[in-house]
Amino acid sequence: MPPETVVVSGGVCRFEAFEMGAVMPELVLYKKDSCPYCQRVMRWIDAEWAGRAPIAYRDIVTEPAAAEELVRVGGKRQVPCLFVDGTPMYESGDIVAYLASLE
Numbered sequence: 001m002p003p004e005t006v007v008v009s010g011g012v013c014r015f016e017a018f019e020m021g022a023v024m025p026e027l028v029l030y031k032k033d034s035c036p037y038c039q040r041v042m043r044w045i046d047a048e049w050a051g052r053a054p055i056a057y058r059d060i061v062t063e064p065a066a067a068e069e070l071v072r073v074g075g076k077r078q079v080p081c082l083f084v085d086g087t088p089m090y091e092s093g094d095i096v097a098y099l100a101s102l103e
C-alpha cells in the first residue's frame, strides 16, 4: 500500500476516493422560482446534469429556514447560491461554469 494511502473503516478515505475520481462535493442550490437567474441555472442542470450526483434544492420563499441559512452563511439573501460542501457560491454564471467544470 503506498504511504500516502489512508484506509478508513469500511472503505477508502476522501483523498483516496478523490484520486479515483469518485467524490463529488455536496451540492445544494438555494433558489426561488420567480428568479430568472435561478431559472437559468436550473435549466442548465436539467439539460446537462442528468445522471450525476443529485443537487438538492432549497427554496428561500417556501422555506423561511433556507432564507435564514443563506443569509447566515452567505451574508446576503441573493439567489441563486450554490453551497459546495457548505461554502456559498453566488452568481449564476459562476455556478454554471463551476458545475460544468465537474463534468
Ligand SMILES: N[C@@H](CCC(=O)N[C@@H](CS)C(=O)NCC(=O)O)C(=O)O
Residues within 6 Å of the ligand: 034, 035, 036, 037, 038, 076, 077, 078, 079, 080, 090, 091, 092, 093
Ligand atoms: N448577478 C446575479 C444576479 C442575481 C439576482 O439579482 N438575484 C435576485 C433575484 S432574481 C436576488 O436574489 N435579489 C436579492 C438580493 O440580491 O439580495 C446572478 O447572475 O446570479
